[in-house]
Amino acid sequence: MTIQIGDRIPEVNIKRINDGVDTIDTHAFFEGKKIVLFSVPGAFTPTCSEKHLPGYIALFDAFRDKGVGIACMSVNDPFVMKAWAASQNAPSEMEILADGNGDFAKALGLEMDASAYGMGIRSKRFAMLVDNGVVKQLEVEAPGEFRVSTAEHMLTLV
Known part of the structure; x- marks a missing residue:
């Protein structure tokens, strides 16, 4: 089942990229923060990059x-995410998260099967506003679209 507005973020371990790589529980990660989480189907892919x-x-x-x-x-994997963030000059304060096995995407109900493109199970393209672990806004793109998960759109919702 897909996560909905008002739901609490499911508890899953993910990899956070800092100077190195650390494992963090999603409840701990989102606790006490207001964050826009956006997810892309793949680092280094055209629309994402x-x-x-x-x-x-x-x-x-x-x-x-x-x-x-x-x-x-x-x-x-975290090594790809670290290289991608560096290649894009992402600010050091931007959180870069690697969901290597898709566990978080699956727990959110936002996974997709990209096997036809040789990519396996990936995350749908989406963005959500999370406040203290609770989803306040959720924008999931239709296949092939790039509209509602953009930074410009999400900025109007925060």
Whole structure:
């Protein structure tokens, strides 16, 4: 079942990229914070690298000025996510999350099967506003679209 507005984030361990890589529980990660979590189908893929992550990087300060953090997640391993964030010059304060096995995407009910493209199980493209572990806004893209999960759109909702 897909997570809904008003639901608490499910508890799953994910990898957070800092100077290194650490494992963090999602309840601990979201506790006491207001964060826009956006998820992309894959690091280094065209829309994700040319539009999605760059949009959040460009508007990072605008979100921060509203007291909202940014977290980017993908079903990729932590080493790929670290290299992708570095290649995109992501701010060091932006949270980069690796959901290597797709456990968090599955727990959210937001996984998709991209096997036809040789990518296996991935996350749908989405963005959500999470306040102290509770989903306040949820925007899930229709297949092939890039509209409601953009930084520009989410900035209007925070």
